[in-house]
Amino acid sequence: MARLRKATVDYFPHDADASTKKTLSILQVEFGNDGYAFWFKLLELLAASEGHVYNYNKPAQWRFLLTKTSVSEGTANSILTALIDLGAIDAELAGKKIIWCQHFVDGVADAYKRRSVSLPLRPDNRQKNIFEKNQDYLHEHPEEVLCSTGHEFMTAEEIADDNNDLCRGNETLEEHAEALEKAMADRAKAKAEAEVNK
Numbered sequence: 001m002a003r004l005r006k007a008t009v010d011y012f013p014h015d016a017d018a019s020t021k022k023t024l025s026i027l028q029v030e031f032g033n034d035g036y037a038f039w040f041k042l043l044e045l046l047a048a049s050e051g052h053v054y055n056y057n058k059p060a061q062w063r064f065l066l067t068k069t070s071v072s073e074g075t076a077n078s079i080l081t082a083l084i085d086l087g088a089i090d091a092e093l094a095g096k097k098i099i100w101c102q103h104f105v106d107g108v109a110d111a112y113k114r115r116s117v118s119l120p121l122r123p124d125n126r127q128k129n130i131f132e133k134n135q136d137y138l139h140e141h142p143e144e145v146l147c148s149t150g151h152e153f154m155t156a157e158e159i160a161d162d163n164n165d166l167c168r169g170n171e172t173l174e175e176h177a178e179a180l181e182k183a184m185a186d187r188a189k190a191k192a193e194a195e196v197n198k
Contacts, residue, residue, distance in 0.1 A: 005117045007051045009108045012043060023088045031079055038069045038079045039088075046104055051120040054099040062097075090122065098123060 027035030090100040112119040
């Protein structure tokens with residue numbers, strides 16, 4: 001398998017006047033230095049996370065977020081609620097325990113200009129993009145059931161080896177595989193009908 005190209009960054013902009021802007025001003029008034037530290041540690045986590053998205057549906061992921069930000073569970077929940085209210089993180093995805101900050105992704109866009117990897121999309125949009133890419137690939141290679149991180153295709157066998165939430169968004173890995181199997185069946189049916197009509 002070709003080497004997986006990462007959608008992470010080693011740095012992100014930290015404006016000199018960041019603490020005077022809306023999000024940090026409110027976080028600092030409501031949570032003191034914990035609010036300031038939580039926000040920038042969360043941005044560090046997003047920078048290092050594949051696709052700049054953090055899914056904390058599993059207890060270990062939630063515990064890591066608490067450890068990374070050095071706050072209690074109650075404080076973390078309160079700060080995340082404030083971030084949703086401020087529009088700093090995506091409210092719909094946050095309801096699914098997924099952290100996505102479009103402003104952060106837009107801020108690191110320059111890092112992707114010279115890469116062969118595209119700027120990550122919001123997980124729901126990424127899922128649509130993955131399915132379209134898989135449809136195109138399946139048209140050329142119908143023998144393979146594929147999933148993608150949004151940047152490279154992987155066979156079903158490779159997915160089983162690296163089942164690390166490769167299919168993000170609303171769709172589970174199983175649902176994605178079912179959709180691809182259906183697409184393959186539809187393609188095979190269309191191909192058979194085309195052969196009959198010749």
